[in-house]
Amino acid sequence: QPGDHKGYLEYALSLAERSPPKPTNFRVGALVVDANTNTILATGFTLELEGNTHAEQCCFIKLANEHGVAEDELGSVLPSNSVLYTTMEPCNKRLSGNLPCTDRILRLGGSIKTVYVGVLEPEKFIGENRGRKRLEEAGIEVELVEGLQERILEVATAGHQD
Ligand SMILES: Nc1nc(=O)c(N)c(NC[C@H](O)[C@H](O)[C@H](O)COP(=O)(O)O)[nH]1
Numbered sequence: 001q002p003g004d005h006k007g008y009l010e011y012a013l014s015l016a017e018r019s020p021p022k023p024t025n026f027r028v029g030a031l032v033v034d035a036n037t038n039t040i041l042a043t044g045f046t047l048e049l050e051g052n053t054h055a056e057q058c059c060f061i062k063l064a065n066e067h068g069v070a071e072d073e074l075g076s077v078l079p080s081n082s083v084l085y086t087t088m089e090p091c092n093k094r095l096s097g098n099l100p101c102t103d104r105i106l107r108l109g110g111s112i113k114t115v116y117v118g119v120l121e122p123e124k125f126i127g128e129n130r131g132r133k134r135l136e137e138a139g140i141e142v143e144l145v146e147g148l149q150e151r152i153l154e155v156a157t158a159g160h161q162d
């Protein structure tokens with residue numbers, strides 16, 4: 001049903017479970033939803049697409065390909081009331097040095113209005129993730145959806161040595 005945030009995050013978690021476990025990242029699942037029509041526009045999970053890709057990044061790559069635009073022009077074709085669901089908050093710095101997903105969201109020029117996250121990023125690789133603050137300063141709402149934290153972290157860290 002419309003705005004079933006937990007339901008969408010449950011679905012994103014099922015996507016995260018398809019990500020190959022690695023000790024050097026988290027297994028994350030993400031969806032882009034058109035909030036006006038309540039339809040899923042794209043799904044993604046960590047390492048789904050070739051290269052060291054993030055879940056949110058995979059959604060954007062797929063959408064850019066579908067619309068025949070470069071990823072950094074996606075903001076011009078995304079519905080204006082798009083929403084991102086991601087089991088873990090968008091990264092703000094990556095050990096690999098690849099462009100963080102917070103920057104990928106910011107360059108969409110406001111077509112993503114809200115980001116619903118299941119957990120904040122654990123301070124394992126980067127220390128404090130300051131991306132949420134940058135998104136909010138750009139007028140993008142970031143909302144933590146409670147209730148799935150434990151399951152999300154268990155999936156996210158499956159490739160880590162305990
Ligand atoms: N939101 C989010 N979605 C993902 O799909 C993913 N893998 C992470 N993970 C964040 C973590 O900070 C980075 O995975 C490490 O910093 C290593 O960086 P790379 O992934 O190798 O670029 N975070």
Ligand SMILES: [Zn+2]
Binds near residue numbers: 101
């Ligand atoms: Zn990322």
